Amino acid sequence: MPPPGAPARARPTLATLQGADVEWRRTITVQHVQGEGTTPGARLSIARWTPAAPATAGPHIAEAALTEIPEHLLARSRARRGGGAGAEASTTPAKATSAEAAPAASAKAAPAASAAPVAKKAEPVPPWVEAANGRRKMPVWATAALAFLPLFGVMYMTTNDDPPVTTLGPLTTGATVFSTNCAGCHGATGGGGAGPALSGGAVLGTFADPADQVRWVLLGSANWDGGTYGDTKKALKGGMPGWATLTAGELLAVVRHERETLSGEEYDAEAWQAAVDKLKADANPTVAAAAEEYQAVIDEWATLPAGT
Numbered sequence: 001m002p003p004p005g006a007p008a009r010a011r012p013t014l015a016t017l018q019g020a021d022v023e024w025r026r027t028i029t030v031q032h033v034q035g036e037g038t039t040p041g042a043r044l045s046i047a048r049w050t051p052a053a054p055a056t057a058g059p060h061i062a063e064a065a066l067t068e069i070p071e072h073l074l075a076r077s078r079a080r081r082g083g084g085a086g087a088e089a090s091t092t093p094a095k096a097t098s099a100e101a102a103p104a105a106s107a108k109a110a111p112a113a114s115a116a117p118v119a120k121k122a123e124p125v126p127p128w129v130e131a132a133n134g135r136r137k138m139p140v141w142a143t144a145a146l147a148f149l150p151l152f153g154v155m156y157m158t159t160n161d162d163p164p165v166t167t168l169g170p171l172t173t174g175a176t177v178f179s180t181n182c183a184g185c186h187g188a189t190g191g192g193g194a195g196p197a198l199s200g201g202a203v204l205g206t207f208a209d210p211a212d213q214v215r216w217v218l219l220g221s222a223n224w225d226g227g228t229y230g231d232t233k234k235a236l237k238g239g240m241p242g243w244a245t246l247t248a249g250e251l252l253a254v255v256r257h258e259r260e261t262l263s264g265e266e267y268d269a270e271a272w273q274a275a276v277d278k279l280k281a282d283a284n285p286t287v288a289a290a291a292e293e294y295q296a297v298i299d300e301w302a303t304l305p306a307g308t
């Protein structure tokens with residue numbers, strides 16, 4: 001449809017009839033015509049001609065306006081009324097203008113209105129219905145998928161296990177404690193530094209009984225209560241801090257790290273139980289008090305898989 005106020009053009013008939021020479025402007029409006037019985041509805045382009053220069057052309061022109069009636073409507077009307085009266089209608093200006101109107105109207109309507117299925121489209125469909133029709137629909141298979149959803153939920157809930165709880169074993173804990181607190185003086189792998197070497201069985205040579213090593217690490221050379229230490233009666237030179245700041249679990253774990261990971265000892269639960277008993281009975285109250293917490297630690301070791 002041309003926009004309202006389209007360029008003025010030569011008017012087809014009426015001004016000529018009335019003897020005035022003016023420009024005419026055509027306005028096309030589209031209307032829906034309801035179908036009736038078996039007659040399909042249609043979309044009509046109705047052209048209305050109005051004079052473009054009414055002021056100079058005179059009052060009779062100013063009031064003049066032509067509405068084109070599409071030819072096929074007139075034909076239908078004639079057919080309804082049956083012959084006689086129809087002849088009259090055919091002489092109306094609409095007939096004269098039809099040559100002009102037809103291209104305009106049919107250009108729009110022809111591709112749309114000619115085929116039967118399109119007649120449906122021409123019915124006045126409310127815009128919200130049209131929008132709903134245009135929207136994508138839920139596919140049929142989605143119904144089956146949704147029906148399966150509760151079953152899937154049950155399967156999901158029943159087949160999922162809790163994630164495994166990873167307990168840090170004493171050797172893992174011991175390695176961490178060692179690299180944080182001891183490696184600076186004894187070397188990352190216990191090779192020695194400011195402190196003596198612990199690896200390769202060295203620490204086992206000094207302390208055959210783990211109880212004696214625990215006692216040493218707890219007190220350090222700083223709080224040691226003797227002139228020598230260890231099975232080899234090593235002279236106390238000093239420089240080793242006491243590690244009462246570690247938790248019971250951390251202290252026993254770092255001793256295991258040194259004995260097992262660095263020096264290759266096999267874990268022996270009975271030896272550790274004997275060691276803890278010995279420490280509980282130690283004459284040094286600091287040692288005896290600390291040993292009260294060791295029992296729980298070695299009891300927990302017994303529940304863990306070997307090598308952790």
Ligand code: HEC
Nearest residue numbers: 181182185194195196203206217221236237238239240243
């Ligand atoms: C500041 C340095 C330093 C740090 C840190 C240190 N040590 Fe020592 N360590 C020494 C020194 C020095 C000696 C020797 C002490 C002496 O001769 O009086 C020693 C001796 C030892 C011994 C005896 C080894 C032997 O065969 O003579 C053990 C076991 C030991 N340390 C374990 C540890 C543990 C476990 C840690 C960490 C929790 C640790 N040390 C942290 C300096 C350190």
